Amino acid sequence: MPNVSGMIQALYCDVNTKVRAGQLCAKIDPRPYKAAVDQEKAVLVEAEARHEKYKAELTAITVQLGLDDGNYTEIVKGDVQSGDELIISEDGGMRR
DSSP states (O other), X not given: OOOOOOOEEEEOOOTTOOXXXXXXXXXXXXXXXXXXXXXXXXXXXXXXXXXXXXXXXXXXXXXXXXXXXXXXXXXXXTOSOSGGGOEEOTTSOEEO
């Protein structure tokens, strides 16, 4: 919860007035608080978007690593007879 200052809009209690727990004694202008909350919500939305982007990048890298691992396995097993049979594409992926 943001800690913001604000102007008092109304006082419902006076000095030496007996009050009960939870009783409203003053109303503070909510605009600075609302602005701080809105700003933090925007920061959260931006962070969530970055998180989704990084998750997608991780998925793509994981898939690529799986493909590269499969090609490596083919090489080790001897399915590729020579380096001439293996073509490395511009994006770094290997194919036969």
